[in-house]
Amino acid sequence: MKAHFIYLFHYDRYCNKLMIDLLLSTGLTGKAVDLMSHTLVAQQIWLSRCLNKPAPTAELWAPGNVEKLMGANDRNFEEWVAYINTLQSEDLETIISYKNTKGTPFNDQLADIITHVINHGTHHRAQIGQLLKTAGAELPSTDYIHYIRNHKTSILSTL
Numbered sequence: 737m738k739a740h741f742i743y744l745f746h747y748d749r750y751c752n753k754l755m756i757d758l759l760l761s762t763g764l765t766g767k768a769v770d771l772m773s774h775t776l777v778a779q780q781i782w783l784s785r786c787l788n789k790p791a792p793t794a795e796l797w798a799p800g801n802v803e804k805l806m807g808a809n810d811r812n813f814e815e816w817v818a819y820i821n822t823l824q825s826e827d828l829e830t831i832i833s834y835k836n837t838k839g840t841p842f843n844d845q846l847a848d849i850i851t852h853v854i855n856h857g858t859h860h861r862a863q864i865g866q867l868l869k870t871a872g873a874e875l876p877s878t879d880y881i882h883y884i885r886n887h888k889t890s891i892l893s894t895l
């Protein structure tokens with residue numbers, strides 16, 4: 737299961753990079769950049785919760801800076817994969833206790849949190865894609881099955 741989550745984070749980084757490259761090449765700003773920034777900040781917040789550390793100081797819905805997105809995407813990938821690599825399979829069943837940004841307490845299984853982080857990114861990339869398409873951009877394929885067919889061998893070499 738650890739390998740599966742590592743595949744998902746490779747996929748997530750790849751798709752985020754595609755969207756960030758399109759944002760940079762089209763010059764699209766505003767909501768699309770803000771959504772990508774939100775996605776990356778949320779990944780940092782979730783990782784902090786999993787590590788039982790204080791949340792980062794970045795605001796969850798602050799206006800984004802397109803020039804900083806690629807670095808944040810790469811850092812998030814590296815930190816999430818490093819964290820997953822420290823886990824044993826049974827750790828994925830661990831219950832993580834945390835408070836959301838409004839202070840409401842929750843207890844969720846680590847595997848569910850990791851799955852949420854990936855799904856959250858997919859959701860917002862779809863929104864960004866719609867904004868890019870409306871602006872005239874041609875969208876690349878970001879389907880997981882397409883990605884894994886073309887990249888699984890190279891991911892395996894990193895495990």
